[in-house]
Amino acid sequence: MTSIAPLPSASLLNVLQQVLGTPAAPMSLHEPEFAGNEWQYVKECLDTGWVSSVGKYVDTFERRIAEITGARHAVAVVNGTAALHMALLVADVKPGDEVIVPALSFVGTANAVAHAGAHPHFADSEANSLGLDAHALRAHLSHIGERSANGWRNRVTGRRIAAMVPMHAFGHPCDMDALCAVAHDFGIPLIEDAAESLGSRWRGRHTGTFGSLGIFSFNGNKIVTTGGGGAIVTNNETLARHAKHLTTTAKLPHRWAFVHDEVGYNYRLPNLNAALGCAQLERLDGFVARKRQLAVRYRDALRSHASTWAYVDEPEGSHSNFWLVAVRLQTPDAATRDATLATVNDAGYNCRPVWTLLNDLPMFRDAPCAELPVARAIEASLINLPSSPRLV
C-alpha cells in the first residue's frame, strides 16, 4: 500500500481539531480571563475615586512584580514600549547610539530604540530558543566593531553600540548565560525585552532580571493584563529611582511647588489599570500551569506529524510560560505557511505567522543589520496556535 503524506495544512488542521475540538465561534489566538478579584478591585477604584495616577494598587502592583520576578525594584508604566523606552534612557542610551535588537521581534522593541533617538542594529536569532543568537552576535560584533573610549563602536557607521536587547519570544527564555557573556566581553549593557515572558525562568532565575534592566508588557493579549500597561525591573536602586522620576514628569517632591528637573514623561500606570493587574497576578501561576498543559497536548498531537511540523519546545534549562504555542514547518516555505494559515483560519482557528522581520519594515530598512539566515527561516516557517488558558 502506498501512503501519500497529507498536506501541511491538513496536518495542522488535524492537530487543532484533536486538541481543541471544532470551534463553534472563531477561536482567538489569546484572550484574557477575568475570573478572580478583577471586578472587586476595579470596582473599589470607582467607589473610592482613586482611578488615576495615585492609589494603593500601583504600589501593590509594583511590589508584587518585584516579588514574582525576584528583582529588587519594579516601576509600573503605561505600556511595554514605554517601559523599554525608559529602560534605554536610564541605561544611558543617547541619541545617535546603536542598540542591538533581534530582527525577529515585535515592532515595539525597535520602536523604543527609535523613541530614544537611537538606531536599532538588527541581529540574528537562534533556532532553538527563537531569541538572539549569542554566538552569531559575538562574531558579528567582532567583525563590524572595535573598542573605543566610550564602549564598543560600529566601525562601519562610527556609532557607539550602547545596549543590547534580547527578547524572550513567546515566553521561551533566550540563552542568558551566553548573552550575558557577550554583554560582559564587549562592555555592552544588557536590557531584556521580557514583554512576553512573565512567569518564565532561565536556570531558575526569572527572565528580565539578568541585565541592568528588564521590561514586561501587560497589554490585553499578554499572559497577565492591566488593559494596557508595562513594568521596568532592576536590581539597581539608582536606575529604579531615575526610571520612576522620568516616568512621573520628573517632578521634584514638594508640598505644592511644580518644579521639574529634566524633560520627563507622563508614563505612570493609572491605579485603575494596576487594580486589574493585581487581581491578574494572583492568578499567574494558574495561567502558566494551564498554558503548559495546553502546550503538552499540542506537543503530543504533533508527534504523528513530525515529518511536516516541528513543535517549538522550551529550551533546555528553562521553564517557559508558553505564552503562545508555536510550530514550525520542517521545510521553511512562506507559501506553504500562508496556505496553512488560510486553511486553519477558515476553519475558525485564529492562527498567526511570526512578525515580519523588523529590518524589512520601511522605517528600519536602512538600519545596520547582521546576516539573518535563521531569522529568515523562522519567519518562513513559524505559526502560532490558539493559546488561551481557558482552552485547557
Ligand SMILES: *Cc1c(COP(=O)(O)O)cnc(C)c1O
Ligand atoms: C507586547 C510587546 C511589547 C510592547 O508592549 P506594549 O505593552 O504593547 O507596548 C514589546 N516587545 C514585545 C516582544 C512584545 O511582545
